Amino acid sequence: MDAPEGIQQPHLVLANKLFLLTHPDVQDIEKVRLKEEVLEAVKTNDMAPLFETLVGQSLLDKDQNFSESMGSKIEEELKKLDEKIADAEENLGESEVREAHLAKSLFYIRIGDKEKALEQLKVTETKTVAVGQKMDLVFYTLQLGFFYMDFDLISKSIDKAKSLFEEGGDWERKNRLKVYEGLFCMSTRNFKKAASLFLDSISTFTTYEIFPYDTFIFYTVLTSIITLDRVSLKQKVVDAPEILAVIGKIPYLSEFLNSLYECQYKSFFSAFAGLTEHIKLDRYLHPHFRYYMREVRTVVYSQFLESYKSVTIDAMAKSFGVTVEFIDLELSRFIAAGKLHCKIDKVAGVLETNRPDAKNALYQATIKQGDFLLNRIQKLSRVIDL
Structure with a gap:
């Protein structure tokens, strides 16, 4: 077998x-x-x-x-x-x-x-x-x-493997488990953890029994693009020698990664269109196809808008090689869903970014956590009084 x-x-x-x-x-x-x-x-x-x-x-x-x-x-x-x-x-x-x-x-x-x-x-x-x-x-x-896409069985088996490693276990099998767990995380839409596990396994990959190395690199790049910040993407993916050695063999993947990092948005959209068929026909990614499409577009639109306080919709449409109507409709959806921090001035044809202030966000988080702590203390005091 x-x-x-x-x-x-x-x-x-x-x-x-x-x-x-x-x-x-x-x-x-x-x-x-x-x-x-x-x-x-x-x-x-x-x-x-x-x-x-x-x-x-x-x-x-x-x-x-x-x-x-x-x-x-x-x-x-x-x-x-x-x-x-x-x-x-x-x-x-x-x-x-x-x-x-x-x-x-x-x-x-x-x-x-x-x-x-x-x-x-x-x-x-x-x-x-x-x-x-x-x-x-x-x-x-x-x-x-x-084989049966039985996620309950997979989850229990991964937990069992981790408990076995507490008794001992060799380095090679631990690395193999990372790839299995990464595939499970990707299949259940936990792309952030999947990317972390895949990146940890790049130089030690031996898990050929579940997929070839080319496929592993394909999954690593796709999960990294929507979960890593720009600096980490450069260090861990764009410049990774293991990825550079293989990425050219996978159609559109190199253009997809590099055009995003180099802010060549027209090329990015062209490569992305070429990759969609590959993603759609992938057994593990197919159920998350629409979600992944949204996440990638959120990443690329956010990256573009980071450079501007305000920008015309026409200029953005030209950068992406699409129509003004398409960008207007796209951004409206992402703004309404809270994915993008900007607003559209339809009359002036301008996009104005309104990124949340970091100090204000920290202040709001502190207040929220403080309220939570006070509620816990009040509940505890009632128990003690009894």
């Missing part, structure tokens, strides 16, 4: 194909090819449980003979695995018993039987002593979680 080093796990490759097969923006001719590849993967790995699910979703055509053939192969393989477990328990040592149980766990993962795979992984854990090997079982569980 282990993929060779540097190769993505086959079932996660399959998960991406299944996602694209159900995506409305993927062309029908492409879906025909994807359907053939999915069926081939199901046949190769005897994925009878997954086949039944896909038939139920009308993604694959029902084939009784095919189902029965896979079922008989699975029964035969399970019989061999059970015999191997029994032999190990009777004649061999604890290490061989664990390996036999692990083989059965990986078999259930391979055929796409989630519930039985999780049960067998728990059984394998009872036969496992070393912390590192227990961590490996958690990684298998996490891969299952990402």
